[in-house]
Every structure is written in structure tokens, then in C-alpha cells.
Amino acid sequence: MRETVTLNHVAREAGVSPSTVSRVINGTAQVAPEKHKAVLEAIQRLGYSPNVLAKGLAQGKSLSIGVVTQEISSPFYGEILKGIEQGLDGSPYHPIFASGHWRADREKEALRVLSGRRVDAMIVLDGLVPERELLLLAKSMPIIVIGRRIKGMERHCLDIDHTQGAYMGTRHLIELGHSRIAHISGPLHNKAAHDRYQGYKKAIQEAGLQLDLDLVVEGNFTEQSGVLAMDALFSKTRNFTAILGSNDQMAFGAKLALYRRGIRVPHDISLVGFDDLPGCSYMTPPLTTVRFPTLEFGREAARVILLMLENRPYTLHNFQSQLIVRESTALLR
Amino acid sequence: MRETVTLNHVAREAGVSPSTVSRVINGTAQVAPEKHKAVLEAIQRLGYSPNVLAKGLAQGKSLSIGVVTQEISSPFYGEILKGIEQGLDGSPYHPIFASGHWRADREKEALRVLSGRRVDAMIVLDGLVPERELLLLAKSMPIIVIGRRIKGMERHCLDIDHTQGAYMGTRHLIELGHSRIAHISGPLHNKAAHDRYQGYKKAIQEAGLQLDLDLVVEGNFTEQSGVLAMDALFSKTRNFTAILGSNDQMAFGAKLALYRRGIRVPHDISLVGFDDLPGCSYMTPPLTTVRFPTLEFGREAARVILLMLENRPYTLHNFQSQLIVRESTALLR
DNA sequence: CTGAAAGCGCTTACAG
């Protein structure tokens, strides 16, 4: 193990003081051309790379942005993380991810890890952190929340109108002539799941259709739960011609359950998802869905966090959900 | 912005020296019971959480494990990252991810970022980092490479036998009676893609079948390239009854291309993928594929990194690929 | 323009 080279080594090598080395590295003050050159050469020769942690300690900042996500491998969160990465690219800040796994205790642990690393700001994706804790946190550092709307920090929350999104998806089916529309909801204690369910109901009722609770089954946002939901649904009735999934993953599961029964999409049954995961385009048929602007939200969160960190003015630009019509929906035959 | 509380504050509050506070926090020496208690209470009262960065600086370690991945949102890398997260869980180490985006310059940048943060070890996923650079890095810290075999560090590389994997997938099709088997390869400059192609050829030739280069088309591991590969293939011939995709994502794309042509899987054409992404189980029909033990590799890499960091003996346990027969393959009719 | 000095928040021999 070679000894790692420090700024002091560079100083000695270049025949200047550490202060001077620091100044040329950070461009924080004028330095005589010849010393400037000597320092640069010494850095080259020694292969020096500054210790970001020490720098952080001295400056009182870590140059890290904490991101509490739920599951690193989730296609949904993955897109948001990608957006954050993109938004931070080119800045001196680097994201540090910690996963909450949709469990309050794990999420608290994630917060602990990040604050122990003295992240300069945080981006929080969904989750169960109590609002007051988030509000408290927001007093001590810049913070953006994606997927929730916290009272008192509306300027720092990025979310779509889930009710409106589900309403659009359901309207789409109604306009195609469907009147018996099933709904696979998310876990209803979840705000987004609840709101999407409201949107579904609103569209149904507004169209003067009968809201049939037998057509509503609850899943947990996983593919597997989509399969199970369809099993439950079919055990009750076959009297429906369309399905609104509360997210894409459950819609994928529903598609499999239909496939197993030899039921064709959209020929026999129309199917709508929610989120617009990358996989939607490659479902067969490609899935009609309500787009959640994951990548955009990630980028926007990063953009604004950076502005906040620089104490510059900012306004968070919210994005809307949007109906993406592909091929899993068709006119009622 | 409240002032953040430090170990010194705790010391003052508890009426002891900073040394003592440090000792009770780290359990690094005996401390009189009453002082021990006082410190714990002070920590509670002040809501103190240690500054991991400062600790790292003092101890000469960062408690971070650098992970260079290619794309954070990729379903393939996502599973590996999840495995790493799981493997590190419960240890004092936290992963820091940096993405190379399959580009040499970005990967170098990722390495720079991680070494600037003085990660204590690294896990490298695939990528283009030159072998000598990896060998050099391995002299200065524990490092595990996933998806490559580097000469001189075989004890620290985790990979499957890609040739063997593709061989198994192709054999499976041959055993089902197929003799006209197309192959959508990955980018052939890529070692894994190349090896998989070799496995395909080997199975074909060993079975005494004709290797027909018209049946081989090159993709780039994305879904979209799978679609395009099928377009290219169909423009040449329709004379095949099975397809081996060099990865699942291209197989998904191929499935869509087949769907668009009204060709049924596996009724008309059998399809085999490679990797066993989570999505395979929800393709319709569920995709027969060759499993790449992503999650296991991630966990194993983390496990061994932890042992190396503690200077304990270790042996890296390699996993094999495995044929997962689902429903996208059938006897030739 | 530049260096000496103090400080960031910890840890760890050292001495008692």
C-alpha cells in the first residue's frame, strides 16, 4: 500500500506553502505565474488528488447530497435516481443513496446514515418519514421531497396530481366505450394509491356509471400482487372489459394473469397502467399508461438543490402527469 | 440553521474530556460507569450524531465502499447494487455509487470521484477500465470486480462462464428440436457478448447443425436494439424457429418485434434470453433464460470486501449461470 | 502575492 500523497507533499515538491497549493487548486486567489506552474507540475508528478473529506471538514460542507430512496433496484425509483445523477453532473456534489425499503425504521436509519455523513442537502423520495421531521430537517439544510406534498414546504415538494392522473386514465377507457372497469389499487393507506383510487371513482361517477366495489381489488404495487389481484377479481366476476392498474408493475402482473387465462389485451380486455416505466414500451402490447415524470423530477430536484446550496433564487418547476396512449387499450367491441 | 453539535459539546455537557466521549462511543476502552452513563445521557439530550467524515479523517478511513456501476437505473446493474447494499447492511460501511455509462472517460471520472472521497475499497461492475489500472488500484485497496476476469486478480473477480451459459441456452433449444436458431448478439467488442456468441456457435456446431451467419445479428444490449435486430433479421430471412438473445433486454425487444408481426411465442418461435432480470417472470409468456446471479454476486462481493477490510481470511465464492426454463420455449412443431 | 497559524471534528498514543 503506497502512502497517499497529500497537499503538503505537493507543497514541498513545488517549493511553496500549503496555502498556496490550496489557492491554485481552488482558484481562490491570485498566485504568481511561476509558482502556479510549479504547483500544477508537482500535482502531475505526484499524481495528487485532493481529499474531499478533509476539504469538507475544513469548509464545513461535505459536497454530498443525501438521497433517501426506497429500493435502489426499483424501476420507478431507479429512473428518479438517474435524473438526480444527471442533474448533479458537472457540479462538485455527489449523491449518496440510502434505502428505506418502505419501512419506517429502515428509513430512519437511512436518515441517520446520511446525517452522520453530513450531507449538505437531501432529496427524499416518498416514504414514511413524519412530516414534522421533514419540516425540522428543512430548517437545517436544503431539502426537496419527491412524491409527497408536505404542508409548510410546498415550495420544496415535487409531485403530480395522482387523482387527476387516474381520472385521465379512467376517462380514456370510458371514452373507448368501456363501462365495466376494474381497478387494481395500490395499498390504500398509501396517499398516492388512495388518490389514484379517488380519481378512478371520480371518472366513473362523473360519467354516470355504476361504481361497483366488486371490481376494485387492492394490491401492493408489485407485479406479483397484480397477478393475485386478478385472481381475486376473477373469483368474484368476469363481468368487466377494462382494467386500470394503480401502477405499471401491477399492470404487468395483470397482463400475465390475463395471458394465463387466454384473455387477449386489448382485444378482450383493455389495460391501463400508471407511471410509465421504461418497460411499458416493451410489454406486448405496449402499455397505455399515465406518465409520472420520474426522470424530470429527479433532474429538477437536483437543479433546485444546487441553487439552494448556492443561496440563489429558485422556483421549483412542477411537471404534470400525462396520458400516454399505446396499444393496450381499444374501443369496446 | 442550528449549529451542529459536536463531540466537544457532548464532553462539556457530560463533564468529561473529549477522549472519554470518544471512548464510550466507540467502546474502545473501559470507562467508569458513572461517566459512561453521563456521556450517554448527554448524547441523548443534545441529539448528537458523530461526524463520520471527521472520524474517517482521524482514522485514515472513510467507511465508504466505492461502487463503479454503469447505469444506476439499469435493471441488470440495479440488482447487483441491491445485493451490495444487502451485503453491506449491518456493517459500518456504506456504498457510494458512481456511474460509468459504458464510456471510458466517464468511468475514469467515476474512479476519480471515488478516490477523491477516499473510499476504503471498491467494487467495479463491468466497464472499460484498463486491466493494468485495476491491478494498480488493487495494490492500494481491497477491490472486487464483477463481470470481468482480470489476469493476476482471479481471487477478486466474480463472473460466470458466458460461453457455457449461452451454450446451455442453445442446447435447450436444440433439444426441443430446433435447428434453425437465430442469435441476437451483444456488441461483439464486449467480452461477455463475444463469449456468449461463442457458446451459441459451439452448441450449433457440436450438434452437427449448420452455422448460418445470416441468422446472427448484432445488437447493443438494449431493448430497442432487440427490435432493430429482428427487423434486420426478417429482412434477410424468415427461416428460423428459435432465437437466442444475448441478454434479456434484447429478448424483450425481440418479443415486441415478433408481436408486431403476429408471430406467437413459443407457438411459432421459441425465445431464450440471458441474465434473468426480474422482468422475465412477467413477460408474456414468461421468458426462458440463462440466469446471471446478479443479487448473489453483489452480496458476495460485499461479504468478501468486508473480510478484506478486516484483514481476515477469505475465499470468493463464485456462482454459476443456470438455465431457467419458463414458457417462451417449446418443442418444435 | 504569500506564508504561518489556527481551526474543522474526530482519534489515539502517552503519561499518570
Add this chain to the structure above:
DNA sequence: CTGAAAGCGCTTACAG
């Protein structure tokens, strides 16, 4: 068992 002191690798007033 415990504290004073030095040090980890930087930055930044301060003085010149």
C-alpha cells in the same frame, strides 16, 4: 480509568 496534546488533510482569515 482519564485527560492533554498532537495529528488526520485540508482552508482561510491575518499580517506582511
